[in-house]
Amino acid sequence: MATRTSPFGAELSVRPYAVADELAVLDLVAADRLPGQPAVTAAMLAEALAGRSPVDGGWWAELEPPVTDVVHDAAGTLLGVVSRAVRPRDGAGFVLWLHCREAPSVAEALLAHVLRRLGERVVYAFAFASALTLGLEGLPAVHRRATRDALLDAGFTGRDRWRYMRRPLPAGPLPATGLPGAAHVAITAARSEDPPGNRLEVREDGELLAEATVGSTVEGTGVLWWIGAAPPARVRGLGLAMLGAALDLLTEVGAHEVILYVDDDAPSGDAERDRTAANGMYDRAGFTEIDRLHSFTRQA
Numbered sequence: 001m002a003t004r005t006s007p008f009g010a011e012l013s014v015r016p017y018a019v020a021d022e023l024a025v026l027d028l029v030a031a032d033r034l035p036g037q038p039a040v041t042a043a044m045l046a047e048a049l050a051g052r053s054p055v056d057g058g059w060w061a062e063l064e065p066p067v068t069d070v071v072h073d074a075a076g077t078l079l080g081v082v083s084r085a086v087r088p089r090d091g092a093g094f095v096l097w098l099h100c101r102e103a104p105s106v107a108e109a110l111l112a113h114v115l116r117r118l119g120e121r122v123v124y125a126f127a128f129a130s131a132l133t134l135g136l137e138g139l140p141a142v143h144r145r146a147t148r149d150a151l152l153d154a155g156f157t158g159r160d161r162w163r164y165m166r167r168p169l170p171a172g173p174l175p176a177t178g179l180p181g182a183a184h185v186a187i188t189a190a191r192s193e194d195p196p197g198n199r200l201e202v203r204e205d206g207e208l209l210a211e212a213t214v215g216s217t218v219e220g221t222g223v224l225w226w227i228g229a230a231p232p233a234r235v236r237g238l239g240l241a242m243l244g245a246a247l248d249l250l251t252e253v254g255a256h257e258v259i260l261y262v263d264d265d266a267p268s269g270d271a272e273r274d275r276t277a278a279n280g281m282y283d284r285a286g287f288t289e290i291d292r293l294h295s296f297t298r299q300a
Contacts, residue, residue, distance in 0.1 A: 012106070014113045017049070017068040017081065024078040025070065028099040029132055034140055035290055036166040036259040038219040040132050047131035048097065051085065055135045055195045056128035062087050066096055067117070071109055080106040084114050086121075093118035095125035095296075097132055098147060107150035115154065115298075125151055125296040134218055135195060135225070135261065138162055138293030151296045162293035163262040163279065167286045169222070169255050171247040195225045200245055202229075202238055210238040212246045222255030227278075239278075243285055260287065 017025070022042060029040045047053065051066045063085040071080040080100030086093050095114055100106035115123065126139040138161050141148050152158060197215035201208060209230050215223035224246050229239040250258050262282065264275035 011074045012071055012079070012109050013073075014069050014071050014109070017070050021070055021078060021081075025081050025099075028078065028081055028101060031101045032099050032144060034133075034136070034143055034164070036164075036221055036257060037134055037136065038221060044131050048083065053129055053131040056137065059128045062089065063094065064088060069110075069113065071100075071106055071113070079103065080110050082110040082114055084118060086118070091121050093121050093123040094127060095123065097126075097130045100147065102144060102146040104146045104150060107147045108153070111150050111154045120300050122300050123156075123298040125156055125298070126293075127295050134221065134223060134259065135215070136164070136293060137261065138295045140164065140291035141294045142291045148294065154298065156296035156298040158294045158296050159265065160292055160294050161263065161265045163264050164259070164290045164293055165262065165282055165287040166257060166259045166290050167288060168257050169247060170251045171244070171286065195223070197223070197225060198249070200242060200249070202242065210242045212242045214246050214250055217250065217253050217255045220254065220256045222250035222253070222258045224250075224258055224260040239281060240285075243281065247285075259290075261293070 022045065026040055026042065026045060029045070033039065049066065049068055051060055051063055053060050064087070066083045066085040068081065068083040070078050071082075072078050080098070080103070082098040083096040084094060085096055093114075095111070098107070098110055100110060129135050129137045139148060139151075141158075141160070148158065195213065195215055197213050200212045200214065202210040210228065212227040213225040215225055224243075227239065227242050227246065229242065247258060260282065262275050262278055264279060
């Protein structure tokens with residue numbers, strides 16, 4: 001039975017997602033697609049509806065099965081969709097994903113509905129990646145401004161967590177002098193499961209000096225999930241060497257662009273998590289910031 005979403009508009013009603021809604025929901029998700037993200041497919045939607053994701057799968061495994069609802073107008077046209085779940089171990093609620101073509105009234109209606117259904121509890125929104133994206137672990141604050149504003153108006157507090165970046169491939173020579181060549185990098189046989197992909201390593205006398213994880217190419221887009229170098233290796237340019245090797249590998253397997261995420265939300269003075277050097281490296285290597293990814297929390 002439809003739930004009226006007054007006072008946001010008597011013409012808007014909410015009901016459970018139905019199989020017949022698939023194409024309309026795919027269109028809603030596609031309308032919010034960021035540059036560098038693959039087109040959403042029916043298979044990706046099915047995974048999200050079932051509560052599974054190839055990235056952040058461990059977080060999803062802690063949740064009860066998701067509940068997904070759609071909002072429609074008096075003519076039956078779907079205007080938005082939202083998925084929610086509860087985590088049994090602490091009772092926290094989650095707004096897992098929400099799409100509404102960035103119509104403010106629809107975003108407000110969907111959030112009001114979800115909060116009524118979840119009741120008095122801590123609620124997190126856009127806390128981890130879903131199967132609808134290639135690792136977007138948060139809400140794009142610029143491209144999804146109406147949804148961001150609706151969350152803040154509903155009592156959520158936002159946290160700026162990730163820098164989402166992109167660049168075309170092939171990369172060509174990186175703009176750095178004295179960059180070690182890819183011959184210094186050995187690709188291991190082991191694969192990474194979460195996130196899925198391949199692991200690259202630089203070792204010297206058995207000691208791991210630098211590493212990177214690159215994802216499988218999806219529709220010509222590769223992902224650089226992780227890159228890191230031990231402090232002694234950074235002054236030798238091994239971080240840039242890993243970046244060059246990762247981009248070369250993605251080009252070899254057919255990627256024509258690469259995306260990455262920088263977790264640069266470290267508090268001031270946290271030297272261990274400071275990403276100033278990493279951000280500078282990506283900027284020099286030709287990456288462009290597409291958006292900032294925010295997560296949200298609403299206290300009980």
